[in-house]
Amino acid sequence: MTEQLVTPDGRYIVVRGRLWRRSDPSLLSDRHQALVDDLMTARRAVGRALRSDHAALSEARAGVDAAKVALGERGPVWWADGAPDLTRRMARNTGYAEWYANAVLAS
Incomplete structure (x- = not known):
């Protein structure tokens, strides 16, 4: 099994290019x-x-x-900075696009 690709802020994993919200790290x-x-x-x-x-x-x-x-992983977001929930969006179409492109190239 390959290691999960996690966004720099730790909010999402990327599966086949799509963002999925991670579990609340404060649990x-x-x-x-x-x-x-x-x-x-x-x-x-x-x-x-x-x-x-x-x-x-x-x-x-x-x-x-x-x-x-x-x-x-569903329902209200667990972060408090007001950032929207981007779950199910393609990483390349979000603010993570540059990071994702670099991460894909590095792998």
């Missing part, structure tokens, strides 16, 4: 791990629901969403 390690465990449990529930119990699908997806909000 304590134990709390972060508990939330990741919840997220993985919810994702497994989504998989089970897709295979057999479509009625449980919305509940399982709500569990994924709740864990991602608690981690700071």
